[in-house]
Amino acid sequence: MDKSKFHLITYNWLFVLFVFLFLHFWQGISVGYIIMLVAAYLLILAAGSMFFRWNFYLNAIHHGSRRIKQVALTFDDGPSDKTEAILNILQKEEAPATFFIKGENSTSLRKIVRRVYDEGHLLGNHSFSHNVRFTFQSKKKVIKDLESAAKAIERITGKKSRFFRPPYGVTNPEIAKAVSELGFTVVGWSVRSFDTKYKSPEKLLSRLKQKTKAGDIVLLHDYPDVTLKILPDYIQWLKQNDFQIVSLKKLINKKAYA
Template identity: 40%
Template sequence: MALFQHPSGFATTGMARSAIFFSLLFLISALLALLYAFGFLGLFLAALTATTLLIVFLLFHPRNQWLVANRSRVGGAQCVALTFDDGPDPMDTPKLLDLLRKKGVKATFFVVGKRAEQYPNIVRRTWAEGHLVANHTWSHYPLFCFLMPRRLRAEIERCTESIRHCCGFPPRFFRSPVGLRHPLLAPYLENAGLEYVSWSIRTLDTFTANPNVLAERILNKAANGDIILLHDHLPRGTDAMLEALPRVIDELRQRGFDFVLAGPREDAGGTLEPATCEPVP
């Protein structure tokens, strides 16, 4: 069972972190009830506000390590990783793959299971061209952090099976919709043999229609080790991303950056291909 080294130095398993979360939630609830019952309304409101802010941070902050251990950066000198969520898309993902092949860049794709089942040939092509395919849940449920345990497990397992069907073996990495956390996510990921991957640059391409604005946002923030969050499927299309990406790739290369996968890639024979910075041929 995987251990997580908490920032305090205390190593815990995923199940232990979930148990700690629910225990603290119970104790805080009891404290709030006592404060209210004895008429300490000022303290009650202050404690309630602080508790709400803490829970929001734990469930919604993409890089916090308290509920789920995660990687938000890649190792090596002058490395960055491009990651794409929510695909595959029958129109935009092939365009993106063409672009990446032309530029000689490998990237990480967090695919939605039911979309992978609809377009398995795109997922197979993604893997065959050297990219990393990872789990982004089965349905991309928007309120992921509130799922019941049975549904949470199904979202993870069904996406894994969809990728296994496409590529011949299960994924090793996971990212939740919008980076949301769930109190039971850590033990479920451990049981599924998945590691959580977050990001250090959120490009906001979901809301950006101007490719120049998108490119500038990435180029102004990019630093060694960054994992960059983009999307290859959006309701309004990904034209801005597809137009901005060649400039981003070219300028980052001019600064001396290499592009790597967000984690090691396992081939069909079980051999790991490390995600290290290597010069592009």
């Protein structure tokens, strides 16, 4: 495994810390400098967790080639009672998509997961529990959770999903180690729709039109009403502007299943 930015920063930081400690004990510089150095390090670690696109703890793929006018649509946090309505729109528009599902939801909505798969869309792992606790677990527990989610998909489709998107896009060293051991391809996004926050379809659609460019991976969710409302218009707009909607595996040129 390549050394992550986290490792490189930590090694360099330890070196600087050592120098500061030396200066403190032998040259008498203020302990305040050491406190500041520790605080700056902790701040960088926290930011590295929050800002998924930094690829701080692990290398995720956030977009495809910027030279080809293609985009991939992704829907997180389903399946839900709205997923079928999303599937109907995608079917009508002949648009492929990827669903990063919550393992927990799929156990009660197996039929919907099966329909997603049967209609040629991809299924990705978005953890089993998708709660805040997931982010603060040990590597062992993260692996257990991700394996439960993988099994949930496999039981319904017979396929082992290779795509993983971390809940909330939050990463840390434990998640990075777990993902590397399990051999997942980690997939982020380059257009965040904020469809769980926007109430106005007009504003959401205008944001998407403004942000979408060649190679983008678009992050949507398959439960907000507002997403259902704008999806046909967004797809029409993409087509009118010569964007080809392709499956995620084609956009990033990676295998979706083992």
